[in-house]
Every structure is written in structure tokens, then in C-alpha cells.
Amino acid sequence: DDLFPLPTFCAHLVSRQMDGFxxxxxxxxxxxxxxxxxxxxxxxxDIAEANTLMKHILLKKSDELGYATRNFLERLKSxxxxxxxxxxxxxxxxxALKENPNTQKKYMAELQQYGYVRKKEGDKxxxxxxxxxSLEEYNQLKDSxxxxxxxxxxxxxx
Numbered sequence: 197d198d199l200f201p202l203p204t205f206c207a208h209l210v211s212r213q214m215d216g217f218x219x220x221x222x223x224x225x226x227x228x229x230x231x232x233x234x235x236x237x238x239x240x241x242d243i244a245e246a247n248t249l250m251k252h253i254l255l256k257k258s259d260e261l262g263y264a265t266r267n268f269l270e271r272l273k274s275x276x277x278x279x280x281x282x283x284x285x286x287x288x289x290x291x292a293l294k295e296n297p298n299t300q301k302k303y304m305a306e307l308q309q310y311g312y313v314r315k316k317e318g319d320k321x322x323x324x325x326x327x328x329x330s331l332e333e334y335n336q337l338k339d340s341x342x343x344x345x346x347x348x349x350x351x352x353x354x
Contacts, residue, residue: 283325
């Protein structure tokens with residue numbers, strides 16, 4: 197096997213996630229990777245395995261939304277796709293997702309602030325209708341991270 201030095205930022209990012217991996221029950225896998233990181237020389241298989249961990253970490257770190265808001269948005273997108281809606285009201289979403297009104301209000305304000313959801317029509321008295329700006333933005337972010345890491349691995353393997 198060809199051996200490669202792994203950039204220290206990879207080891208640093210993965211080591212920062214150590215508590216999360218131990219708590220999630222995948223401590224054995226992480227411990228094995230940590231041993232590889234401490235040795236300092238890696239095979240392509242080691243780098244591929246590190247990339248798998250890095251994809252999750254980089255996706256989480258690249259997302260401007262917090263976990264709870266992202267979860268709400270993905271559930272909202274799923275509901276919109278299933279029901280084939282383009283516009284929706286807070287009431288429809290609250291009933292469909294069984295969300296607390298105050299929590300939903302907080303999520304919707306954050307999603308509007310970051311440009312993931314926008315008001316389309318309506319008023320304060322009768323209520324507003326909203327639309328999701330892009331149903332595929334999260335998948336596009338995943339794809340760009342996967343493409344970047346897979347590209348590095350492809351270059352190393354040539």
C-alpha cells in the first residue's frame with residue numbers, strides 16, 4: 197500500500213468530535229481511527245475512512261442553521277414534497293408536523309432571516325402564506341462536500 201501523511205486539520209476536526217462519537221455508540225470505530233491519526237502515516241483506505249467521518253463533520257459545520265432548525269426545515273420540505281404544495285400556512289404546518297406554536301414561530305423567523313423561507317402573500321390578520329426558496333439546498337451542500345473530499349482521494353489514488 198502507498199502511505200500518505202494526513203493533514204493535521206483532519207485529525208484535529210475528527211478529534212474535536214470524539215465525545216459525540218463515543219456517546220453515539222461508535223466509539224470502537226473512532227478509537228481505531230484515532231490510533232491511525234496518532235501514528236501519522238496512512239493508507240488510501242485510512243484516508244477514505246477518515247473522509248467518511250469528515251463528510252458528516254464538515255456538513256454539520258458548514259450549515260448555518262442549528263440542528264433543531266435544520267431538522268424542522270427538512271421535515272417541512274418532506275411534508276411539502278409529499279403533499280405537492282408550493283405555498284403553505286403556519287397553521288397547516290403546525291398541524292401536519294405537530295409543532296408547538298412558539299417553537300414554530302421561532303423556526304420560521306430564523307428560516308426567513310437566513311432566506312430559506314419567504315412570505316408570499318397575506319396579512320397579519322388573516323395570516324401569511326409562505327414558500328420554501330429551495331427544496332434541494334441541503335443536498336447541494338452535501339454534494340459539494342462529497343465532491344471535494346472524493347476529488348482529493350481520487351487525486352491521491354492516481
